[in-house]
Amino acid sequence: MLQTLMIKLDTSKEQHASLLETMHQFNEACNYIANIAFERKTANKMELQKIIYYEVRDKFKLSAQLTIRAIAKVSEAYKRNKTIKPEFKPIGAIVYDQRILSWRKLEAVSILTISGRQTIPIRIGEYQRVRLDRIRGQADLILRNDIFYLAVVVEVPEASKFDAVGTLGIDLGIVNLATDNDGESFSGKQIDTVREKNAVLKANLQKTGTKSSKRHLKKLSGRESRFHRDVNHVISRKIVAKAKDTKQAIALEDLKGIRKSVTVRRTQRSRIHSWAFFQLRSFIEYKAILVGVPVVLVNPRGTSHICPVCNHNERGNRPNRDNFKCVQCGFSGNADHIAAINIAARAVEVNQRIVAYNEVKANTGIETEHSYKPPISIVGN
Ligand SMILES: [Zn+2]
Incomplete structure (x- = not known):
């Protein structure tokens, strides 16, 4: 390519x-x-x-x-x-x-x-x-x-994509940088420790306001970005390795849809988290392409509050940031984990629809009128 x-x-x-x-x-x-x-x-x-x-x-x-x-x-x-x-x-x-x-x-x-x-x-x-x-x-x-x-x-040589036997849904977030549908989470705690330590230093330097303090400040942010970048590399490598070893495709929320919600969350945290969030995504995507792991992007709508058991769709299912509890059937759990389950399920559903569409097309030749446009993009195609 x-x-x-x-x-x-x-x-x-x-x-x-x-x-x-x-x-x-x-x-x-x-x-x-x-x-x-x-x-x-x-x-x-x-x-x-x-x-x-x-x-x-x-x-x-x-x-x-x-x-x-x-x-x-x-x-x-x-x-x-x-x-x-x-x-x-x-x-x-x-x-x-x-x-x-x-x-x-x-x-x-x-x-x-x-x-x-x-x-x-x-x-x-x-x-x-x-x-x-x-x-x-x-x-x-x-x-x-x-x-x-x-x-x-x-x-660019690409590894040929394998036929996935399952889907690893990944919920990307701010506190837990990534959580998959097995419930494994990749925390950003390390990053927060460094950031908090730096925050004190930075505040002092900003107060000083001299030329040399400004220079020092710049250096510090540079170091913080590099550190965050390293963490993103480690996490993305782990996720892609897991998908490859278990022959699963990776499902992520479609970037276009989630920009907004990230902006909202951004107010709570420093700006660096926002670019790091997108960086982690792009790291997962390109590492996956290089080793042939299929990546499916799904519509992010409702993934954080739909109940994966009874399908009940209500914001109230998520009383706070960390927890999920379905108001209809009572199913509960870690919110990030459940979001990852929803993302994986959505990818499977999309795949089934594509298979069904291809079958119809093969059997009937019908294409134009009801031609099915997947609501997703498959990275690398
Ligand atoms: Zn439910």
Whole structure:
């Protein structure tokens, strides 16, 4: 599977300015080359190089390789449509090849600009990290909302999905970061201890308000994020391993539906919990894809207060955050555990409907009128 990754460049002010100038010069050069190409009615790279290579280098202060890239960009654009002269915006993308861009492990890139080579740190997520060692070929330098990115295409091998014999429902939360439908829970207690310790330190530093205290404060939040990230890695690894070992699919609530409820819960806790919550989800998803565990996203509506025994649906079934007690049949238990049971059940139900739909389709050929759109997305498809 081919995938495009956007790698954010962590530029200094000077680096940003120099990349921007490079982009402007490069695209101006492209427009100049386009004039010549259009006049002479040629999209041939070699021919264009012969005519204008030295002129362009000199006029736009571009390096040899960037000049060749500019000619190539014009040639490709002109080839696509020979009836019009291609035009290039000042911040059009620059294609970099290995001669003018190299990766410094997964920490930085060395990239050619108009003011020489620059080493620029990159910001990559964990999801990207597992794929980045597969970078081949070219990268496009792109400017978006005043931030520079490198767009790279990578080939991602996926483990083929196994046929699940069951479903592991996972309820993600704030206090218990994750609880599954067996009742196993993965707590965030460790994180809270660190956070509370840091909170005191932070409050003091905020009071001080000096430059050095601000710097210290930043460092502290960085450390806290990294710690939280590590915990998320541990938990997601455990969940995916459990699903794989027991041949179960993983069921999660659909992200779109739960953003709202998380915002509400967020008021009780620090902001860091919110991004960590989404990070844990994405860690579970990509780790599952890599080892072939199917992931099913289900509609989150009511999963926290529907009774899994009698199906009674009432908010009152959940008198408080930690406990569930059905007002109709009296079934009770840990609220997170029951939410996970509901999530697993919903995934099974969805699967059955898909199977049923496929059977109908196979037997009758009916598809259009009653075609069944699963209310879920299956990650990785
Ligand atoms: Zn009940």
